[in-house]
Amino acid sequence: MEYFQHIFGMFAAMAKDPWIIALIFGGAVMGLLVGVIPGLTATMALALLINISYGMPLERAVAFLLAVYVGATSGGLCSAIMINIPGTPAAAATSLDGFPLAKKGMGGLALGTGFIASFIGTVFSILIMLTLTPVLYRLAMKFGHWEMFLLALFGIMICGSMSTDKDPIKGWIVGFLGFALSMVGMEEIYAFPRFTFGSLQLKGGIPLIATLIGVFGISEVLGVLQESVPYKIEGKIGRIIPPLGVFRSLLPSVLRSGVIGVIIGIIPGAGEDVGAWLAYDMGKRRSKDGDKFGTGVLEGVVCPEVANNAVIGGAMIPLLTLAVPGSPPAAMFLAAMNLHGVRPGPMLNIENPAFLPMVGAALMCASLAMLFWGLLLAKPMVGILKIKREILLPLVVPLTVIGAYGGGVRIFDVYLMLFAGVIGYVLRQMDYPLAPMVLGLILGPLADVSFRQALMQSRGRVMPLLERPIGLILLAAVAWLIWTGAVRARTYYRKMDAQTE
């Protein structure tokens, strides 16, 4: 009871601070606008706007960044519905039914339904987050070095498997490359400089924010500008606010998609797009109108939109309890929190007990702001799609530079950002997912230090792991992931072999 009073207290405190309200509404509208533009994802929105939060106190930075996250995740539905090009990968499934609705002249109704579904998804996930996180804090306190190492390994393996629908081995390779990048700099046990090549700048390690901005920002600018396809807005927008009865009849789909979104959010690195596709697929199979999916039904918009926003709250659960981000934008948020001196993980509840209620209250306000702007600006936002990407994307580059520079106030970080951007671009061109790399960069030091400390504690023996139930469960999960991944990879390569023959 005291816990919920704390949450309501935090909510009231935020509502009373005009700066926080302004930042939440500002962040939500900025996120929406970035999300609307095809090619600019929620991660990129955070990458572009993270620099604004550098000088803010913690509460304001949290409120602002979460508002950007919620806004950008929802904004993608505009272009998915109106031009059949998802603004963010999270909205790709939305276009399957949203675009046919727009062609029928019901684009406005699809937009309004999408924004309300996004709101419901976010609120649902916040409630789950606020309920589950305290329980997980207690469980996380039981994690020792072996468990932390296996958790990092599990994170990379599952992220590699989930972030690509073809070959999980490519996802794993990228994840381990992230691990390798995180080895650069002074290691944490003996303060020994590794792979620094005598460079003083590299002794501090690879800066997370600059790398994230490069991988998700610069690589997207290069990719999108290279093959710009002109848009065509289909049909009239029409009415925006849907009748209330729409959601009453879709309640089972809403609940199912919300649960799917939260579960996918909890899985490290899986992301909003995976949640949306799964919810759409499940909706198509379970709905009595499943055969009409793809022809323009509102349920086909509701399922992915509830799920992709429910990922937000889900992704916060492992982030807050174990410092393992559930999605790439959550990784960006983690980087920003590190910059503000907050260390998410099992100790967060003891070191900063107000942080979880703060995140819950900020997310709640952010979802309200997103709904407000979404319904109010749905029509003008479609107008943004008329602005050429050749104008918008070059404007992004100076913002990425400020973001990379502001993190450490070093030009060197900007060079690293560009280098990371090129790597990200090349990997994208070769069908490699990027999320595992980011997760690898975050989890690398945890895996390295935990593994060596575990070996130190057990005097080089692996047997003590077998006496730890949580460790054994994690070990079994890793083994299962390797097995299923190998089977999937074999199927994929056999298909490729057959195609070549």
Add this chain to the structure above:
Amino acid sequence: MSEQTQKPTSEAAGFRGSRLAGADFITGVLLILFGAAFLAGALNMRVYQRFLISPGFFPAILGVLFIFFGIFLACTSSRRGGCADALRILSPASLKKSFTSPVFKKGGVVFLLILGYVALLGVISFVYLSMAYLLLTFFFLKAARWYWIIPIAIAAPVIVQYVFTQIFRIPMP
């Protein structure tokens, strides 16, 4: 799904598969080399008491993993003709064709403009450099008519500089 992302025809898929086989082979070889270098670097690190707890232990495991993945990629792509495709991709004629393709040229110039922008960051003031970068990029991409391009390229950096330094107190490069 959007028309641009619809399933390709089997011929197109075969061509892309063949290109990917070549790319996979090259990646496999590069991974082996990277893994070997990483392993060598890890093994040369100082050993404290036992190697198992030394700084080089974890990177050494990663090095071995990269070599393993590299061999795996090279072998699986070879079965799909990856080796021959890699040689074809790296042949002078193919490289010339790639480098002279309109998409590569466009991407290359966009990248060079960004590279020049980043390289000159500490040398020229942020505002003037950003103006020059935006002007050149807009004109190269034919983003709009000149009477739109010039005001946007001038106004955007000034606004960004003002907002970030005066309102958000963010240090500028």
